[in-house]
Amino acid sequence: MLKAIIIDDEPDCVALMALQLKAHCPGVRVVLQTTQPEEGLEAIRDMEPDLVFLDVEMPRMNGFSLLEKLDEIPLGLIFVTAYNEFALKAFRFSALDYLLKPINSTHLCEAVRKAEKRQRTDSRQLDMLRYQLKEGQLPSKIAVPFQSGVVFVELKELVYCQADSNYTRLFLTNGKNYLLSKTLRDVQEVLEERNFLRVHRQYLINLEHIKMYHKGDGSYLVMTGDVTLPLAKNQKDRLVEKFGWL
Structure with missing residues (x-):
């Protein structure tokens, strides 16, 4: 049984989430629900919960300020x-x-299931998120969770991503690769604004790492590391838009 604390300055949101957890997540027991971040902070210290639902924007003390006051996340x-x-x-x-308001019960259950398997949150993930929200720009690296923790990958070192069933494998310039528990479509949504392009149903590439394009039937791309990847016919025009020289 997971002990959970809900901290949100909106009373209706707190009450609704508590009801949803009770109805849909029998493995979770809410030990405190509060609209006061100060009370929530003390409860985290005293009760040592397994799970904390934390509103980002709250008066007096927002979610990040609260977390900064904790020795451990x-x-x-x-x-x-x-x-x-x-x-x-x-x-x-x-x-x-994260859960987007208004809370969807299906998404809530998925988040709880992931929390049951997840290791302790890495403080660098919070630093990365806080920087993005403050500066209004996406960073030069991405956090990739794996079984024993989180690895932080520089986007300039990410050559391409390959669909692997409901997972995605990331291939780096140093020859290493990481399996991410996200679909390639999910990864595409994150990286498409960072000079990445879906060139095939199975591949998303970093445009900075294209070495050669081979035209004709069976068009393909040669990437850094001399990796050959197919180029789907319906994606050629998008590649033209990016480079203008095909």
């Missing part, structure tokens, strides 16, 4: 937000879980 941390699409992309770059 709670095992399971799920942000609750009403942010816009840019901010949601920032959450994805940081590989931090």
Whole structure:
């Protein structure tokens, strides 16, 4: 049974989430629900919860300010937000879980299931997210969670991404690769504004790492490391738009 704390300055949101957890997540027991971040902070210290649902924007003390006052970050941390699409992309770059208001019960259950498996949140993920939300720009790296933690990948070192069923494998310039528990479409949504292009149903590439384009039937691209990747016919025009020399 996971002990959970809900911290949100909107009473209706707190009450609704508590009801949804009770109805849909029997493995979660809410030990405190509060609209006062100061009370929530003390409860985290005293009760040592397994899971904290934390509103990002609150008066007097926002979610980040609260976390800065903790020596350790709670095992399971799920942000609750009403942010816009840019901010949601920032959450994805940081590989931090979030729930968008109004809370959807299906998404809530998915977040709880992920929290049950997840390791402790890495403080660098919070630093990355805070920078993005403050500066209004996406960072030069992406957080990639894996079984024993989080690895931070420089986008300039990411050559291409390959679909692997419901997962995505990331291939780097140093020859290493990481399996990400996201679909290629999910990864595309995050990286498409950062000079990446979906060139095939199975591949998303970093345009900075194209070495050669081979025309004709069976068009293909040669990437850094001399990796050969197919180019779908319906994606050629998008490649032309990016470079203008085909």
